[in-house]
Amino acid sequence: MIYLKSENEIDKMRIAARLVSQTLGLVSKHIEPGVTTGKLDRIAEEFIDKNNARPAFKGYGPRSNPFPATLCISVNEEVVHGIPGERILEEGDIVSVDCGVEKDGYFGDHAYTFIVGEVDDEKKQLLKTTLDSLYIGIEKAVHGNRIGDIGNSIQTHCENAGYGVVRDLVGHGLGRSLHEDPSVPNFGRKGKGERLRSGMTLAIEPMINMGTWKVKTLNDGW
Template sequence: MALIKTLEDIKEIKKANQIIARLYTDILPKYIKPGISTFEIDKIVDDYIRSQGAIPGCIGVPGIYEPFPAATCISVNEEVVHGIPNGRILQDGDIVSIDTVTILNGYYGDSARTYAVGNIDDEAKKLLEVTEKSRTIGIENAIVGNRLGDIGHAIQQYVEKNGFSVVRDYAGHGVGHKMHEDPMVPNFGRSGRGFKIQEGMVLAIEPMVNVGTYKLNMKDDGWTVVTKDGKRSAHFEHSIAIVDGKAIILSELD
């Protein structure tokens, strides 16, 4: 069953998400440029989250082999999700996805954004635009009376119409008291199917969109997920709450 949140819960979940919103809007754009390493970006994220009285939610999450070792997931180009920050230096023309979870007073925020590094080509520009727009379309379908399949169907239709593919092995989810809660929110599917959307639900809507195939591989580290064909991927995520029958975005900067 989905965990239905009170208005007070939603207020606290929004506070956790606003830290990420400020990070993505006011802090990271100053640093994400050619020449910075993903390790340096992770340090910036870690320091900022802690400066706001929160803690990074990704550190220590159990994995296949080892717990996740960093404050945030940083995935570059063909890396789809769960990239481990390291010494990789960002190059002009790269795209980099930052997926961050915060814990503030026991409540979780969760949001992701893909950034252009320097000057990116037209294909990458279109990929970012389509992925971000597909997130908006998914959120617009998150209304009382719809089902989760309506969200996934709308995202899939838009993405495929634009010549890209939607990742199927990873999905959105409930969020708030934990990082991952029921229900799963796939980014593909059939309208009219799935769990009914209810007042008080808090969901992470997060399309992951690939230039080529939707099929994936995992690197030997047990965390970093990459496209099977080596083509690029983008990831945009918002945490939303269903209030008065429709979605309000918690991870968008006030």
């Protein structure tokens, strides 16, 4: 079921989203060669706690294998859901940091991909194309359009640039829950899917690969 939000609810979501942005900004100051992903996670968790909010990802998932950390930190070939730990960042890495918080009953959730030191032009172009595709998708997120208009615009832009658009993982609605309807794929057909309405709140999450769109899940289950 899709929940349409009131202006008051959207204002509360903005507060949560702003805290996510502030957390990512703080973490970015510590991204450098030699730092561990676990240290970045601890910095984020302490900051979120000081702001009277809750890490949305920690403990999320099945009881048999809940996500164990505050951030998803995915390095290089890892697409999403990387578990922070002892991995040491190196010069030339690209690092996706995904953060979610719950504050006063509402969720914020977004990610940014950072570079470690200097990276080659091929990686820079991947990041630029992905960022551009996000804003292209956002432009389609207007009342009266359809979910497929968002996905098609992202897919077209990225595939025209020679990249693979991940199919197995998609964006989503959010609000009082971290994941709400509708699903928001980064691929699709114009004019297809759920019609967009004022009050819908969406996490648009382009996930773009060099080469194939296919991904696989590691033994950690994430």
